[in-house]
Amino acid sequence: MEKGKVRTFFTYVDERYALVRAHPAIKIVSLVVLNVIPWVIEAPVPLASFLTSLLLAAALLKAPLSKLKDYLPYLLLVAQAVALSYVLGSRIPGNAVYIEFPWGCYVTDRTLLYMASVMLRISSMLVGSTLIFLSLRDTDVVYGLTSLGVPFAAAFAFNLALRFSSLFLDDYARVRDAMLLKGVRLDAGSPLERAKLLSRTAVPLMVIAVRRMQDLSFALELKGFPPSGKRTYFYRFRWSRADVAVFALLVAATAAVAVAKVATPIFRFPGWPFV
Amino acid sequence: MIDARKVAVMAVTAGLCLPLALFAIILVPVPGLPAASGFWIPAGFYFVMTLWFGVWGALGGHIATFLAMGYFQGFTLQVWADGALGDLMAPLVALMVFKLMGAHPDLKDRKDKMAWLIGVPIASLVCGLWVHTVNLYFGVITWPFWWVGVLTYFIGDSLAVFIVGTPLLRSLTSYVKQSPMYIWRD
Numbered sequence: 001m002e003k004g005k006v007r008t009f010f011t012y013v014d015e016r017y018a019l020v021r022a023h024p025a026i027k028i029v030s031l032v033v034l035n036v037i038p039w040v041i042e043a044p045v046p047l048a049s050f051l052t053s054l055l056l057a058a059a060l061l062k063a064p065l066s067k068l069k070d071y072l073p074y075l076l077l078v079a080q081a082v083a084l085s086y087v088l089g090s091r092i093p094g095n096a097v098y099i100e101f102p103w104g105c106y107v108t109d110r111t112l113l114y115m116a117s118v119m120l121r122i123s124s125m126l127v128g129s130t131l132i133f134l135s136l137r138d139t140d141v142v143y144g145l146t147s148l149g150v151p152f153a154a155a156f157a158f159n160l161a162l163r164f165s166s167l168f169l170d171d172y173a174r175v176r177d178a179m180l181l182k183g184v185r186l187d188a189g190s191p192l193e194r195a196k197l198l199s200r201t202a203v204p205l206m207v208i209a210v211r212r213m214q215d216l217s218f219a220l221e222l223k224g225f226p227p228s229g230k231r232t233y234f235y236r237f238r239w240s241r242a243d244v245a246v247f248a249l250l251v252a253a254t255a256a257v258a259v260a261k262v263a264t265p266i267f268r269f270p271g272w273p274f275v
Numbered sequence: 276m277i278d279a280r281k282v283a284v285m286a287v288t289a290g291l292c293l294p295l296a297l298f299a300i301i302l303v304p305v306p307g308l309p310a311a312s313g314f315w316i317p318a319g320f321y322f323v324m325t326l327w328f329g330v331w332g333a334l335g336g337h338i339a340t341f342l343a344m345g346y347f348q349g350f351t352l353q354v355w356a357d358g359a360l361g362d363l364m365a366p367l368v369a370l371m372v373f374k375l376m377g378a379h380p381d382l383k384d385r386k387d388k389m390a391w392l393i394g395v396p397i398a399s400l401v402c403g404l405w406v407h408t409v410n411l412y413f414g415v416i417t418w419p420f421w422w423v424g425v426l427t428y429f430i431g432d433s434l435a436v437f438i439v440g441t442p443l444l445r446s447l448t449s450y451v452k453q454s455p456m457y458i459w460r461d
Contacts, residue, residue, distance in 0.1 A: 035352035072347045089419030118414040133350050153277040157285055162339045164290030171295040202439050210451055213287040220279035274320035
């Protein structure tokens, strides 16, 4: 591990990234809030402002912004889906009609504006979630969820599911290597043929899974799962004043956006300044 | 109430489905439709796990789908709400069909086979309807493209479940019956 780096769920991040040190419950609440706010907002300008603020905050908090480029292919996939879907299949009235199709759909200035809104909404969710996930350590899931009142057994079950994935990646690689050594070409043929070949890994993987399931249930029972009575924790996360303030701010911001959407047109499409 | 067996079923199902979900997304992406693989291999696994071990198998599939989709598409509300919740519902619908028909997952008699043949398409259709209605609600697609998404999802998901799940149920159910987590008793 490089000096000055912290291990989080998917990668190593700079220890100066301020969110890494935040209370685990704040990370989980932020993940929800940063997705709910762009979901509520429909108007392009407020969405663009939200995305810009997120990027500025990320830069100020020393977030590893370069990691966002991993999701560019997905954003391009969404962009082409949105473009195809709205150009060929929408009827959004506007001030100018650019194209009209024989099946009754048309493209107006407002169609383009709505497409921009959808892209800004998905981008905001993506940027917000990625910044939080980059700061999330495996312990944060259990500690964050229990801090928010989720029973330890449920939080532990979720975390265990996350951790088990890497074990099966190894099993899958072993089964696939055995197939390759027997002469199977997993990269040849049509997509359906490749998918069928890949599905042949099913039986050995399933046998491994059933055995592992029994071993795991015995191990958990021997360790006294589910815990009865009050348990102790290896780490202690205390709520600082800053954590409480951030928590209150997140809840207030979500409520304010929801109320403003209902009470005023600023967050409803087309929103300010197009109203 | 959560106990060690239920946690084991969920954790192992999630762990098993995750690498397969990652490969399914790479293998057959559907152009123009985000969050849809034409051949969703893990569906075959979590359908089978749910039929053998109940609701906790479906929860494992749900976690695996969210993590796999999130890896490529970001861990967003939209990704969770469409693919991951949809993949939680689908195997539960199939389990309900089996329960309602009084069928068993070893596919031995006619009733079992009928439940499988009816349950999988119904479950895939419910999942397809959910996924693309969520996509529509988030504004990613429009109504004229909604049915295209539902149809491709229905075909891809049903195919994957039949191709992967049928041999698993036929060849491994007698082996799995020895497990204390197996939910069906003859």
